[in-house]
Amino acid sequence: MAGQVDERFDRQSQRAELLSVLARLPDDQRKELIAEYRARSEAAFAPATIRNYRMIIRLFTQWCAERGLSSEPPIAPTTVAQWVDDMGGRLSSNTIETRLWGIAELHRSNFLPSPTRHRLVELALKSVKRRYGAMTRQAPPLGxxxxxxxxxxxxxxxxxxxxxxxxxxxxxxxxxxxxxxxxxxxxxxxxxxxxxxxxxxxxxxxxxxxxxxxxxxxxxxxxxxxxxxxxxxxxxxxxxxxxxxxxxxxxxxxxxxxxxxxxxxxxxxxxxxxxxxxxxxxxxxxxxxxxxxxxxxxxxxxxxxxxxxxxxxxxxxxxxxxxxxxxxx
Missing domain, CATH: 1.10.443.10 (Intergrase catalytic core)
Incomplete structure (x- = not known):
């Protein structure tokens, strides 16, 4: 168990160190890296996944604009937690988690730490599941x-x-x-x-x-x-x-x-x-x-x-x- 914890800690440390190095890159190099990431994403992800990602970012940007909040990365964890609260009861927990994936991918594409892993966001999601349930709707059977x-x-x-x-x-x-x-x-x-x-x-x-x-x-x-x-x-x-x-x-x-x-x-x-x-x-x-x-x-x-x-x-x-x-x- 200790080895597993140490290995996980090392991966997190390596990720944090990499992001720190990327943050210190000159603006032109950073922009080139971001552009390459997005180009590679187009080839790596299915078209439906890319469409879903763009829809998530569009909906989040609109939600932020209506409340005078910034949708530009890095996005504050408090903003993401508020978004989760607002989606609770209207969307299933699976859909909310998919939308959080979109926010995480937005930050990955900019080589920034994701606010979706912040404890405030995790607690917001747990609260929504506890209050509204996490059951997934199933398509009606047709035998x-x-x-x-x-x-x-x-x-x-x-x-x-x-x-x-x-x-x-x-x-x-x-x-x-x-x-x-x-x-x-x-x-x-x-x-x-x-x-x-x-x-x-x-x-x-x-x-x-x-x-x-x-x-x-x-x-x-x-x-x-x-x-x-x-x-x-x-x-x-x-x-x-x-x-x-x-x-x-x-x-x-x-x-x-x-x-x-x-x-x-x-x-x-x-x-x-x-x-x-x-x-x-x-x-x-x-x-x-x-x-x-x-x-x-x-x-x-x-x-x-x-x-x-x-x-x-x-x-x-x-x-x-x-x-x-x-x-x-």
Whole structure:
């Protein structure tokens, strides 16, 4: 333990020493270093991350302007703590932590110590969590049975064939919306039993193209291939694209995918993520173990699938089993 404390202390000391050296650099060298950091960030971060960062800085700058506070780094810890207080009750604790990441990144990009690590900010965040809770809102589940009912109501028009392919991919693969819309025809790998594997080249948790595979059932494969043939798609074309003849063969937006699912199932509360949650619920009901669920959803830790299935797990807990046993006596 002492070695761990010493190592952590050394890292903090080294970081503080580096920042002290950078602070003493001539202005022109410091500006060049900051410009290089920002250029490298553009290449290192996903476009969505960069957009989110810019939104956070824009919102924080606006918040400071309305209160006559400075938003220029270095930002005072008291200012950041006040911002956390103001967000409490309006935003989830996860969203607040993401916004604090933006403030920390702003300071890193200027080679300045981050005020988000100050004890005042840590206490403000703990206070918000204690007062409003830290539970994360979960997308409403959309199970296999409900999706299959929606598919059975679809006809054979171009848009319905496309929608059926979208629903099959969503319910079979348990993929995230960003992964679903990224699939291309060449990503389909046929199996001898009529099912397929879809190559997930990149995902939220795999930014370096290590790759993974998602399952697509025999019926799902047939529906996808019907749409591919109807639309005349080529190997490099996205599977899910516009349904109009002659339309640009560009991937659907994840928000559009969610709208398709809501329209097809007739529910306003679901999204493209709901089939991922629903798949976990179905798996727990069928008695699948957590490790197989993690493999199916390509999770690296059991935290998220366990969180998705906590309602189902509660009804399958030892307390539920004991209650049922005594009710049957």
């Amino acid at each position: 296999k049975a409900e999706v299959l009912q929606a598919i059975s109501r679809l006809g054979s028009s171009r848009i319905e064939l496309r929608d059926a392919a979208a629903l099959w991919i969503a319910t079979d693969t348990w993929c995230r919306a960003s992964e679903i819309v990224a699939f291309r025809v060449k990503d389909i790998e046929r199996q001898t039993d009529g099912s397929s594997l879809l190559c997930v080249a990149r995902s939220k948790t795999d930014q370096y193209y290590r790759g993974a595979f998602a399952f697509l059932s025999e019926s799902g494969t047939a529906a996808v291939l019907r749409w591919v043939e109807e639309a005349g798609l080529c190997d490099n074309d996205p599977i899910l694209t516009k349904s109009q003849k002659g339309g640009l063969r560009t991937p659907l937006d994840p928000a559009t995918l969610s709208r398709i699912i809501r329209r097809c199932v007739g529910r306003a509360d679901v999204s493209a993520h709901s089939t991922r949650v629903g798949g976990v619920h179905d798996a727990f009901r069928l008695g699948c173990d957590l490790s197989s669920i993690m493999i199916a959803g390509r999770w690296s830790s059991p935290e998220m699938p366990a969180r998705y299935g906590r309602r189902i797990l509660a009804s399958q807990s030892a307390a539920a089993a004991v209650s049922k046993a005594f009710e049957e006596q």
